[in-house]
Each structure stands twice: as C-alpha cells, then as structure tokens.
Amino acid sequence: MEKAQTPRPTQRGRKTLAAIEAAARRIIARKGFLAMTVADIAQEAGRSPASFYNYYDSKEDLLAHWADDFRKEAKARAVVAYKHGVPHRERVMESARAHWETYGERLAEMVGVFQLAMINEEFAGHWRELCDDAVQGIAESVRRAQREGYCPGADPELTARAIVAMLNQFCYDLLAGAGQDTEIDDEDAVRTLGEMWYRAIYWRADPA
Structure with a gap:
C-alpha cells in the first residue's frame, strides 16, 4: 500500500493508468467494490493484469x-x-x-x-x-x-x-x-x- 503514484514519463503510461482507474470506477458502479477483482479491472480496461500491478499492489x-x-x-x-x-x-x-x-x-x-x-x-x-x-x-x-x-x-x-x-x-x-x-x-x-x-x-x- 506504500507504493507511491509517480508521474508516468510517457503518454502511453498515463493513458494506461487512466484506463485502469476509469475501468475500476465503472465496475464499482455496476457491482460494488467487494465483488470486483483485478482481473475484472484489466478486462474492462483492455489491459493485462500485469499493467494494473505496474501502478497498484492490489x-x-x-x-x-x-x-x-x-x-x-x-x-x-x-x-x-x-x-x-x-x-x-x-x-x-x-x-x-x-x-x-x-x-x-x-x-x-x-x-x-x-x-x-x-x-x-x-x-x-x-x-x-x-x-x-x-x-x-x-x-x-x-x-x-x-x-x-x-x-x-x-x-x-x-x-x-x-x-x-x-x-x-x-x-x-x-x-x-x-x-x-x-x-x-x-x-x-x-x-x-x-x-x-x-x-x-x-x-x-x-x-x-
């Protein structure tokens, strides 16, 4: 949880982070936080689970x-x-x-x-x-x-x-x-x- 968000050096990185966060928001709105998984977020964002873990631990x-x-x-x-x-x-x-x-x-x-x-x-x-x-x-x-x-x-x-x-x-x-x-x-x-x-x-x- 101590992993700090740092400015991403590339436009692609910023887009990936934005896509991950937007996907998580949509899933929470649909079914709540507790039922959401990292796999759900990655699929919704069109990214791999590994992309999520580049930014957050969980x-x-x-x-x-x-x-x-x-x-x-x-x-x-x-x-x-x-x-x-x-x-x-x-x-x-x-x-x-x-x-x-x-x-x-x-x-x-x-x-x-x-x-x-x-x-x-x-x-x-x-x-x-x-x-x-x-x-x-x-x-x-x-x-x-x-x-x-x-x-x-x-x-x-x-x-x-x-x-x-x-x-x-x-x-x-x-x-x-x-x-x-x-x-x-x-x-x-x-x-x-x-x-x-x-x-x-x-x-x-x-x-x-």
Whole structure:
C-alpha cells in the first residue's frame, strides 16, 4: 500500500493508468467494490493484469489512493463552504452542495471505502478519517451557533455526527443504492440536505 503514484514519463503510461482507474470506477458502479477483482479491472480496461500491478499492489491499494485524494478534495471544498460573513442558511446550503457534489464525483471511492470498512480495519480507519474531517467542521459550527443562542443544550459532537451520518446515507441511497435507477434532481437533493442540516442546528428553545 506504500507504493507511491509517480508521474508516468510517457503518454502511453498515463493513458494506461487512466484506463485502469476509469475501468475500476465503472465496475464499482455496476457491482460494488467487494465483488470486483483485478482481473475484472484489466478486462474492462483492455489491459493485462500485469499493467494494473505496474501502478497498484492490489485493488485495496487503488482504493486507498483514491480515499486520500477524496479527503484532500473534500477538505478544500469545505474551506470554501465554511467561509464566514455569509448568512447561516446560505453557508449550510453551500456546505450541503459541496458534500453532494464531492460524493457524486468520487462515488467509486465512497462506495468502496464504505463497503470495505465493514470488514477491513484499515479501511474502517479510512472511513473514520473521512467522516471525522466533516464532523469537526460541523461541530465547530454548532458551537458558534450556540454562542448566538441557537440549539441550546445540544452536544456539538453528537449533533455533528448525526448530520454527517445523514449526509452520507442520503448520498449513498440516492447515488449508489436503490435510488440510482431513478432520475435525481441535484438541486432538489441539495435543498433537502441543506434544509435538514440547517434545521438541526439553527433553532431556538420555545419561550417559557
């Protein structure tokens, strides 16, 4: 798993790597990560299994690299979404959009890490890292909201974990689960996620 991806010196090498990764994404979309084999990837890509092993030690190694890329991308998008100086609802909606779009664009790694985390401790760690990044950001937003009088008494960490669980399960169900066979309106999905997220934090206690 420590094999580092290095820039390939030839155009042919870059095309081979791109073909292998695209093939793996298509297979994961069709039948999931656990059922996928290196032979499947090679056949789908029109390459030999040896070509795959020029780049990755195993399908788990491929997924670990993807998970790392996803984490970096998600962090970069979160920085923009959590910017200060904008209304709470707008910030939450932008955060929901960032999560939905990143999950959709990185669907293969999210599905793969989620599935493998159930049976592999290393990938359970990857999944925790992916979730914890989001949890910490949301927990801090809960603390800021509480300083303004919102959601009194709520535990910031638990609230954040509940929101992240909702976000991930919603995206998984619609993009990779039973909902993948139905047409999904991205704006409806983002609006629904954002409203649920916003209402979980920005509420006040009823006057006595």
